[in-house]
Amino acid sequence: MDELLFQDIDEPGLNTIEVYERRGGYETLKKALRELDGEQVLAELQASGVRGRGGAGFAMGTKAGFLPKGTMDKYLCCNADESEPGTFKDRELMQKNPHQLVEGIILASYAAGINKAFIYIRGEYDAQASILEAAVREAYEHGHLGENIHGSGFGVSLVVHRGAGAYICGEETALLDSLEGKRGNPRLKPPFPANAGLFQGPTLINNVETLSNVSHIVKHGGEWYAKIGTEKSTGTKLVSVSGCVQRPGNYEIELGIPAREIIFGLAGGPLPGREIKAWFPGGSSSPLLTPDEFDLPYDFDSIAGAGSMLGSGAIIVIDDSVSIVDVALRTASFYKHESCGKCTPCREGTNWTTKMLQRVADGDATPMDLDLIAGVQQQIMGNCLCVLGDAMAMPVSSMVNKFRDEFEAHLEAARASRTPLADAPAKLDLVGGLVPGVIA
Amino acid sequence: MSVPREVTRHEDAIPQLADVNVPDELKTWIEQRMAMYPDPKSATIPCLMQAQKLHGWLSPDAVRQVAAVMRVTPAYLVSVASFYDMFELQERGRHTIYMCTNISCMLRGADAVMAELEAAVGVSDGDVSDDGIFLRRFECLGACDIAPMASVDGVYVGPLTVDDAKQLVEDLRAERDVLPAKHLTKRPVAATFWSGGAPAGSGAGEA
Ligand SMILES: Cc1cc2nc3c(=O)[nH]c(=O)nc-3n(C[C@H](O)[C@H](O)[C@H](O)COP(=O)(O)O)c2cc1C
Ligand code: SF4
Ligand code: FES
Numbered sequence: 190m191d192e193l194l195f196q197d198i199d200e201p202g203l204n205t206i207e208v209y210e211r212r213g214g215y216e217t218l219k220k221a222l223r224e225l226d227g228e229q230v231l232a233e234l235q236a237s238g239v240r241g242r243g244g245a246g247f248a249m250g251t252k253a254g255f256l257p258k259g260t261m262d263k264y265l266c267c268n269a270d271e272s273e274p275g276t277f278k279d280r281e282l283m284q285k286n287p288h289q290l291v292e293g294i295i296l297a298s299y300a301a302g303i304n305k306a307f308i309y310i311r312g313e314y315d316a317q318a319s320i321l322e323a324a325v326r327e328a329y330e331h332g333h334l335g336e337n338i339h340g341s342g343f344g345v346s347l348v349v350h351r352g353a354g355a356y357i358c359g360e361e362t363a364l365l366d367s368l369e370g371k372r373g374n375p376r377l378k379p380p381f382p383a384n385a386g387l388f389q390g391p392t393l394i395n396n397v398e399t400l401s402n403v404s405h406i407v408k409h410g411g412e413w414y415a416k417i418g419t420e421k422s423t424g425t426k427l428v429s430v431s432g433c434v435q436r437p438g439n440y441e442i443e444l445g446i447p448a449r450e451i452i453f454g455l456a457g458g459p460l461p462g463r464e465i466k467a468w469f470p471g472g473s474s475s476p477l478l479t480p481d482e483f484d485l486p487y488d489f490d491s492i493a494g495a496g497s498m499l500g501s502g503a504i505i506v507i508d509d510s511v512s513i514v515d516v517a518l519r520t521a522s523f524y525k526h527e528s529c530g531k532c533t534p535c536r537e538g539t540n541w542t543t544k545m546l547q548r549v550a551d552g553d554a555t556p557m558d559l560d561l562i563a564g565v566q567q568q569i570m571g572n573c574l575c576v577l578g579d580a581m582a583m584p585v586s587s588m589v590n591k592f593r594d595e596f597e598a599h600l601e602a603a604r605a606s607r608t609p610l611a612d613a614p615a616k617l618d619l620v621g622g623l624v625p626g627v628i629a
Numbered sequence: 630m631s632v633p634r635e636v637t638r639h640e641d642a643i644p645q646l647a648d649v650n651v652p653d654e655l656k657t658w659i660e661q662r663m664a665m666y667p668d669p670k671s672a673t674i675p676c677l678m679q680a681q682k683l684h685g686w687l688s689p690d691a692v693r694q695v696a697a698v699m700r701v702t703p704a705y706l707v708s709v710a711s712f713y714d715m716f717e718l719q720e721r722g723r724h725t726i727y728m729c730t731n732i733s734c735m736l737r738g739a740d741a742v743m744a745e746l747e748a749a750v751g752v753s754d755g756d757v758s759d760d761g762i763f764l765r766r767f768e769c770l771g772a773c774d775i776a777p778m779a780s781v782d783g784v785y786v787g788p789l790t791v792d793d794a795k796q797l798v799e800d801l802r803a804e805r806d807v808l809p810a811k812h813l814t815k816r817p818v819a820a821t822f823w824s825g826g827a828p829a830g831s832g833a834g835e836a
Contacts, residue, residue, distance in 0.1 A: 199818060273769070275732065275769065276771065277772055280772065305667065312674075312715045313780060350671075350674075353674050355714060370673030432732070432773070437775075437819070440819055469732075503773075506736075519730075519732050520732060
């Protein structure tokens with residue numbers, strides 16, 4: 190398969206408009222504005238079957254088609270918040286080929302009749318935001334952005350907006366609030382952003398990678414694109430591979446190749462002398478899979494069929510030197526830190542799960558506590574305002590369920606290493622009761 | 630025009646421009662930023678960040694300056710700022726180290742690197758050293774390909790060894806480029822990098 194998004198990605202100067210245009214960049218935009226109307230561009234996006242690359246995997250053309258017709262202000266928000274642990278593909282796209290994204294944003298705006306576009310980029314991506322700002326400036330100077338683009342009568346503005354560090358702002362409605370200058374709390378849906386999004390106007394929200402595909406789809410046609418990948422997972426995918434592998438990094442694959450080819454073929458497999466014990470197939474929010482699932486085709490439906498999700502396309506590999514208890518604790522404490530606090534199951538659930546897992550890690554728990562942890566996850570799932578709560582509950586329950594033996598062995602080892610009660614110089618602490626093994 | 634009763638527009642609580650000494654450069658920056666949005670309030674986060682850059686942290690003065698130009702209350706700005714990890718409502722140093730200790734970095738030894746950073750800087754997580762280095766643990770910074778990694782004054786470096794941690798702090802104290810060989814922006818994509826390709830020294834990655 191030829192690379193699509195990563196084609197010649199490290200060509201010197203590709204981030205500048207000179208090199209991008211020399212390679213034929215913005216020709217697709219000009220041609221589309223000349224020869225197609227917005228509806229026709231939209232039809233190509235729909236025919237391509239391209240699904241969102243930000244996590245939920247919703248068909249992009251369908252979503253763009255939800256925006257009402259008419260001449261009101263309509264908005265596009267490119268989601269460049271990229272904060273799902275394990276995910277770093279958008280960073281590479283923005284840093285190395287920002288114009289591919291900008292051209293995609295203009296074309297998507299044309300397709301959905303949008304006149305104001307924003308890129309919401311996480312504040313930590315300072316270098317990438319500066320590169321994007323320069324690219325947007327160049328695109329204006331060359332007449333690809335602004336009013337009446339290339340005499341077509343169509344116009345769209347584009348602003349790069351930096352966030353300030355909050356995972357939840359990647360959730361699309363929290364992103365909207367944040368972009369309106371507020372705390373990034375998710376909104377209750379409906380209304381959906383397509384009807385009432387940014388400033389209550391119709392809004393299309395798509396991920397950086399999704400939008401970076403658009404110029405290629407329009408250039409070659411939706412039908413051509415739909416032939417790449419599988420029937421229901423079309424196109425290529427950037428996979429961020431990290432953790433215990435020899436060659437971590439971003440790889441562009443055709444959707445549907447076996448996961449084994451990515452983890453072992455591209456990323457080089459486990460570190461010397463190690464064995465892989467588990468892997469997150471789609472970021473830290475996805476339930477863990479095990480080595481007997483290496484041959485799963487890496488596409489949206491196959492991974493979902495195995496009870497997990499392709500998510501953002503981030504594979505995190507865990508080897509046999511690592512304790513799953515530590516992974517579970519780190520996962521839960523991340524979501525605890527990032528919970529916006531707006532709804533109770535998530536705010537309390539992430540907090541208590543973290544506390545309970547800390548006790549497990551410290552060896553201060555019993556196997557019954559594992560049941561309690563699993564039960565709390567059940568209470569969280571499906572009961573939150575946004576999916577952040579589920580994003581912790583799903584992987585944590587998969588860990589406790591699939592690696593129950595390891596959790597129990599950890600607790601048993603901790604118990605066995607304690608000084609047995611009978612031998613301990615026990616002392617009666619009148620305030621706290623009997624404290625075994627503590628001399629203080 | 631009636632004044633909507635929301636905190637952001639409580640006229641009495643909005644500092645007057647005449648009473649606040651706003652540096653010209655900041656004032657212009659904020660005004661230009663506000664003009665970029667259909668609703669100027671959208672500029673809140675970028676403007677707070679600009680003020681933080683100027684003052685080193687979001688001091689009460691810094692917040693009042695933004696409030697006076699944006700015509701919102703300082704309380705509103707603080708309520709927004711307190712939501713986001715990158716805003717500092719307490720004084721911090723001249724230099725900032727965010728050490729990622731999330732999953733992928735943990736899997737590659739981030740905790741040991743963090744411990745070494747704490748020792749080298751002489752503070753623990755979330756503190757500022759006497760010579761002005763602010764060190765804190767951070768969630769995934771979106772660079773797990775160079776795990777374990779850190780963002781030093783906004784520059785991504787990794788993969789870090791325990792020895793790199795010492796060198797990093799020495800470089801900072803000497804006010805020189807931190808671990809120049811380990812800058813993320815110089816790294817080609819994985820396929821090229823691992824097949825021994827040359828670093829992208831072309832400017833493609835330099836900000
Ligand atoms: C807690 C949470 C965090 C998210 N973070 C991101 C993110 O960083 N980037 C992203 O593109 N989508 C993220 N999403 C998904 C978005 O809500 C939304 O589905 C996506 O941006 C839509 O674009 P797409 O259809 O092109 O994938 C997140 C969702 C949730 C619930
Ligand atoms: S699920 Fe969590 S992050 Fe989402 S709205 Fe509720 S409290 Fe906030
Ligand atoms: S986990 Fe450290 S950068 Fe992602």
